Amino acid sequence: MHRKRTIMLIQLQEHPELFHGIDSIAAAPEGFVPLRMTPALQDCYAGTEHAIIRARSTTGVRLIFRTDSPFVMLQARFLRAARELYYFSVRIDSRPFEVYGPESRTPDYTLSLELPGDGAIHRVEIHLPHLVETAICGLAVADGAAVKPVRTAPKIIFIGDSITQGMTVSAPHRTFYARIAAFHRCDFRNICVGGADTSAAAGRLACAIPWKMAIYAFGTNDHAHNTPLDTLTAEVTGALKALCRRRSAKIVVQTPLWRADAPPVAEKQPNQLGLLLQDYRDTIAAVAREFPVTLIDGRDLLPADPAFFVDGLHPNDAGAERIAAALLEQLPDLD
Numbered sequence: 001m002h003r004k005r006t007i008m009l010i011q012l013q014e015h016p017e018l019f020h021g022i023d024s025i026a027a028a029p030e031g032f033v034p035l036r037m038t039p040a041l042q043d044c045y046a047g048t049e050h051a052i053i054r055a056r057s058t059t060g061v062r063l064i065f066r067t068d069s070p071f072v073m074l075q076a077r078f079l080r081a082a083r084e085l086y087y088f089s090v091r092i093d094s095r096p097f098e099v100y101g102p103e104s105r106t107p108d109y110t111l112s113l114e115l116p117g118d119g120a121i122h123r124v125e126i127h128l129p130h131l132v133e134t135a136i137c138g139l140a141v142a143d144g145a146a147v148k149p150v151r152t153a154p155k156i157i158f159i160g161d162s163i164t165q166g167m168t169v170s171a172p173h174r175t176f177y178a179r180i181a182a183f184h185r186c187d188f189r190n191i192c193v194g195g196a197d198t199s200a201a202a203g204r205l206a207c208a209i210p211w212k213m214a215i216y217a218f219g220t221n222d223h224a225h226n227t228p229l230d231t232l233t234a235e236v237t238g239a240l241k242a243l244c245r246r247r248s249a250k251i252v253v254q255t256p257l258w259r260a261d262a263p264p265v266a267e268k269q270p271n272q273l274g275l276l277l278q279d280y281r282d283t284i285a286a287v288a289r290e291f292p293v294t295l296i297d298g299r300d301l302l303p304a305d306p307a308f309f310v311d312g313l314h315p316n317d318a319g320a321e322r323i324a325a326a327l328l329e330q331l332p333d334l335d
Contacts, residue, residue: 005071006143012063012136017149021060021189023209030077031135034061034128037191040205045193053080058128059165060177060190064152068121069145074111075137081105082131082167082194089127089173092116097173101129108137123150127172130165152187154334155210156180159202159239160217162194163257168310169320176315177215179324184334197221198232198284203239207246213334214243215327217254217298219284220313223277232280236287244291250332253288254296255281257323258304261312267304294332301326 013032022034045055087101158177166175181188198218259266288295301323308319
């Protein structure tokens with residue numbers, strides 16, 4: 001911390017109201033880790049270290065508060081990473097986002113922000129790294145400064161796999177889910193986990209979380225993992241039965257994006273069951289039509305153009321921006 005300043009340390013573990021997109025804050029030797037998953041969801045994704053890292057990454061986790069402090073300093077430690085992207089997205093008031101963070105892994109990092117004006121009250125929004133398990137060591141402001149929570153509503157919940165978790169978009173605010181929530185000026189929760197198959201459990205467990213719109217997007221991994229279509233049907237059915245029980249809520253089902261791998265073109269490659277990715281899209285769509293949901297064809301969101309992908313599967317920044325714009329044209333109104 002800055003030696004020439006008299007600071008006040010905010011014990012964030014005692015102020016969960018400053019966080020958005022979390023269920024709880026867990027103590028760890030490195031500090032305190034904000035957890036976006038409920039205990040039941042943590043158990044759901046506890047099968048492999050691969051899944052645990054992704055589930056504990058601070059995807060969609062934000063600190064949002066108002067303060068009259070002339071500076072803010074956030075001390076963090078980076079733990080395990082799903083992708084080596086150690087960036088924070090920061091917005092002061094209504095200014096454009098700025099990106100902070102080290103280019104490569106470092107044990108400790110202090111995010112230092114200078115706020116304009118003498119005693120002016122500013123809204124500070126800090127998105128934590130979205131693909132890294134991040135421990136918070138402390139939040140410091142000027143001694144005697146006010147730090148007040150910001151309430152935002154209603155909420156959208158995103159339920160899905162790596163694409164909706166934001167792999168491998170370069171910074172948290174550039175993900176398509178953050179862009180959608182920013183457009184609606186609403187809070188959101190992301191419970192997506194890279195590598196996950198279509199899951200009835202994820203749909204059921206999401207019902208323990210407050211939200212007004214759920215966006216459910218799976219299917220690509222089912223094709224890669226050779227999920228039988230009758231199993232896929234049962235999982236989607238179970239999830240939608242649970243989600244649709246929430247009165248007045250709006251449910252959106254998104255089928256998989258195009259694959260842009262070349263060569264070979266993954267769209268034309270059958271899996272070990274002899275099934276194409278299109279078979280999984282068709283199965284998900286057929287189930288969704290039996291429920292009062294908005295069905296969105298993932299092929300309409302992004303062209304099968306490698307220019308929009310990092311690896312033919314995961315969208316890059318331009319791809320995420322285009323997905324957000326296309327989704328916003330098709331999503332139901334968020335009252």
